[in-house]
Amino acid sequence: MRVELPEPSAEARAHSERLAALIRAEIAQAGGALDFARYMELVLYAPGLGYYSAGTTKFGAAGDFVTAPELGFVFARCLARALAPELAGGGDIVELGPGSGALAVELLLELERLGVLPERYRLLERSADLRARQRNALLARCAHLFDRIAWLDAPPAAPWRGALVANEVIDALPVRAFALREEGLFARAVGVDARGRFVWREIDADAGLRSAVERALGDRFASLPRPYLSEVCTLLDPWLDEVTRTLERGSAWFIDYGYAHGEYHDRARRSGTLRCHYRHRAHDDPLILPGLQDITAWVDFDALAHAGEAAGWRVAEHATQAQFLIANGLGEVFAHAHAATADEAARYALAQQVKALTLPGEMGEKFRVMVLRR
Ligand SMILES: C[S@@+](CC[C@H](N)C(=O)[O-])C[C@H]1O[C@@H](n2cnc3c(N)ncnc32)[C@H](O)[C@@H]1O
Numbered sequence: 001m002r003v004e005l006p007e008p009s010a011e012a013r014a015h016s017e018r019l020a021a022l023i024r025a026e027i028a029q030a031g032g033a034l035d036f037a038r039y040m041e042l043v044l045y046a047p048g049l050g051y052y053s054a055g056t057t058k059f060g061a062a063g064d065f066v067t068a069p070e071l072g073f074v075f076a077r078c079l080a081r082a083l084a085p086e087l088a089g090g091g092d093i094v095e096l097g098p099g100s101g102a103l104a105v106e107l108l109l110e111l112e113r114l115g116v117l118p119e120r121y122r123l124l125e126r127s128a129d130l131r132a133r134q135r136n137a138l139l140a141r142c143a144h145l146f147d148r149i150a151w152l153d154a155p156p157a158a159p160w161r162g163a164l165v166a167n168e169v170i171d172a173l174p175v176r177a178f179a180l181r182e183e184g185l186f187a188r189a190v191g192v193d194a195r196g197r198f199v200w201r202e203i204d205a206d207a208g209l210r211s212a213v214e215r216a217l218g219d220r221f222a223s224l225p226r227p228y229l230s231e232v233c234t235l236l237d238p239w240l241d242e243v244t245r246t247l248e249r250g251s252a253w254f255i256d257y258g259y260a261h262g263e264y265h266d267r268a269r270r271s272g273t274l275r276c277h278y279r280h281r282a283h284d285d286p287l288i289l290p291g292l293q294d295i296t297a298w299v300d301f302d303a304l305a306h307a308g309e310a311a312g313w314r315v316a317e318h319a320t321q322a323q324f325l326i327a328n329g330l331g332e333v334f335a336h337a338h339a340a341t342a343d344e345a346a347r348y349a350l351a352q353q354v355k356a357l358t359l360p361g362e363m364g365e366k367f368r369v370m371v372l373r374r
Contacts, residue, residue, distance in 0.1 A: 033189035069103035076106030091162030101134030258299030273298035313372035322364030
């Protein structure tokens with residue numbers, strides 16, 4: 001896929017080059033080939049330099065991509081309606097990867113309107129820059145609720161009950177990339193060419209990758225056409241266990257783009273699911289623009305269900321985003337918001353928001369919602 005990308009500024013290039021130098025040093029230490037998952041971790045999260053650790057605008061019109069909460073309030077208001085029964089008897093919300101804080105703001109305001117405010121709303125955010133942004137957004141709109149709001153840099157250590165919410169977080173977990181060829185299974189790693197650019201290298205699969213791929217592919221390991229490139233998120237099980245371990249009673253809500261019902265590994269999709277976003281252009285080359293672009297992989301919801309069950313959870317709901325929003329008051333949210341304004345431009349923007357959230361070609365079917373409960 002060739003996409004014309006805007007030229008980064010000199011300052012952005014210099015920043016990217018600092019991160020690239022660090023990665024090249026790690027590649028050299030690793031003998032010339034660094035596993036893709038480690039590369040992805042560094043480009044997204046290297047302290048002070050990675051895409052999510054450094055202070056650039058990522059979300060919204062001025063950034064690189066737009067998420068459902070960034071489109072407007074509709075997504076959050078429907079999610080609030082879904083969460084309301086969970087919170088009726090008390091409990092907290094913990095939000096993972098809260099981005100700009102847009103979801104937290106609208107969720108809190110809608111839960112307040114519905115009379116079911118959580119006792120505490122805690123945001124798990126490791127980036128100081130994003131924390132500051134979330135704080136400003138919440139102070140601007142929810143100052144009166146500030147005594148309930150707190151930030152965490154790790155999952156809650158003490159037992160709690162309520163709801164864990166993660167919108168577009170699993171797609172940002174580093175994945176291992178692999179290639180199935182006539183000759184066998186290979187790990188896709190990152191090397192450096194003579195001009196210092198990052199290039200793909202394939203190395204023999206280690207035992208951990210082999211067993212993860214065999215588990216994810218099942219019978220398809222033998223039948224998928226070669227070459228077949230894809231990804232597997234080996235971090236998913238330990239991550240899910242870590243973020244939900246102290247949630248004693250309640251639910252965990254994961255919203256992300258992904259595949260389910262055995263569709264992740266499909267003979268028609270032979271070059272994987274890695275997606276990169278740079279200033280609203282989507283492409284599939286994670287080896288360029290280190291630190292300047294977002295890198296994601298589609299989520300395997302079958303694997304998420306297995307990880308949940310292994311961690312003692314039951315899958316309570318699983319739907320496309322469109323089905324989920326419609327089942328949780330989309331019509332009513334739209335009607336109220338439409339009636340609340342006579343401004344035609346605002347009504348048009350509202351209709352566009354609903355379309356973007358629900359149309360199959362937009363977020364409606366690419367995004368899925370999975371609710372785990374215990
Ligand atoms: C694509 S952004 C989504 C932001 C926001 N939830 C939204 O919908 O606009 C992904 C977020 O997940 C966060 N993230 C990635 N790995 C995480 C982890 N292990 N724990 C918590 N947050 C994580 C990133 O820092 C980033 O803020």
